[in-house]
Each structure stands twice: as C-alpha cells, then as structure tokens.
Amino acid sequence: MRVDQSLSRRSPLLSSQPSSEEVQPFVIIVDDDLSLREALYELVLSAGFRPICFGSTHELLEADVLDGPGCLILDVRMPGASGLDLQHYLAQSGNPKPIIFLTGHGDIPMTVQAMKAGAVDFLTKPVRDQTLLDAVIAGIAMDVTLRQERLVAKRNLERFESLTPREREVLCEVAVGRVNKQIAFDFGISVVTVKLHRSNIMRKMEVTSIGELIRAWETLPPPVRKAGTHPEL
Secondary structure, eight states: OOOOHHHHHHOGGGSOOOGGGTTSOEEEEEOSOHHHHHHHHHHHHHTTOEEEEESSHHHHHHSSOTTSSEEEEEESSOSSSOHHHHHHHHHHTTOOOOEEEEESSOOHHHHHHHHHTTOSEEEESSOOHHHHHHHHHHHHHHHHHHHHHHHHHHHHHHHHHTSOHHHHHHHHHHHTTOOHHHHHHHHTOOHHHHHHHHHHHHHHHTOSSHHHHHHHHHTSOHHHHHHTSOTTO
C-alpha cells in the first residue's frame, strides 16, 4: 500500500491491525498538497477517526482500501484523474463510497455535478474544522447504511435464486399486485397450485407477510426483476 511515509511513521493505524479493528472505517484523504494532507490527517485523527492519505487518485487505486468501510475526502482538481473522475469510476464499478469534495477552485456547475452524483458535501478551502468533521460523520453514517442495504440485497438475491422458475414467475405476479385467481388464469394452473407456490416462496424468501415479500423483491437488482416479469404485463 502506498501512503505518505511521514504519516505512516507517526501512526500505528497504517500498520497491521488486529482482526477486531479491520472493520473500523477509514477516512481516506486524497490531495496532491502534502501540507494539506498532513493537516487533514491530524484533524481527522484528533477526532478519533482512522485517516489514511494518498497524493493522487492513481496511488489510491493501487491500494487495497476502497472496498473497506469509510468515506473519502477528495480534492477536486489534481494532476491526472480528478476527484470527479474518481467519483464516476467508483459509481461505474458499483462502489458508491461516500465522498466529501474539497476544492479551492470550485464553481456552481462542478458542485451540481458532484452533488447529483451522490457526494456527501462540496466544501471550499479553507474549510472550518467542524464543518469538515460533520461531513465526515455524515459520510461514515451513509456508508454504514449503504453497506447494510447491500447485505440485505445480497441475502434476498441468494434466497430468490433458490426459487424454482415457476416460483419466480409467481413472485413477479404477486409483486405487481395480481391475486391468486389472476395468476392461476395467466399460467393455466389451479388456484390451489398458486397458493402452494406462494407458500413455498414465503418460506424460501424467509418472510411472513406479503408486505415483507414485496420489500424483499424491491431490493433485487432491476435486471433480475425485469427478467422474471410476465411477458404479457
């Protein structure tokens, strides 16, 4: 992992950690200004967070830290790939890690672009310490929520994949509000058979109500939901 050597010598947080600490979030600071990196590092560390610094987006991408919990503090304008470029890359790769942008050259279109793409905040240098720390707290909280949502979605997808093809079709029908008689007519099966499929679906999806079932369905990736939709709907 490439990090600022001056910072790694001062902090044991950048060395090997016990497994119990590996889940603690990092605050990843990316800025080409060494003095600013040091100042941000000290501020974040003093607030009880775990900072780690890089001088460019290239250095960050070479390190194995982006999949871990935490948030990013990014300079917008840097040599090579910019902070906005990194935001776009992470979104495209399915890693919507919360980002706090810092800039000395920000303008309204840039701010709008960053915020529409999901940035936690867009702050102009120099920034008040508490303003930045509030954004870090919000970013870490957002990351916790996103990770929980991804875990739920992954669990529900695994359960959905345990369904038979017919059960998936019936689930799709239930999800769009069709009742047993309609489903039975659509598929040319009896109402009793539809009820049996629904019972199996509820058991395999580990839900106890139709409301829970529909919420689980809505966490599935759109291509999965679309693939199972009845062709006549």
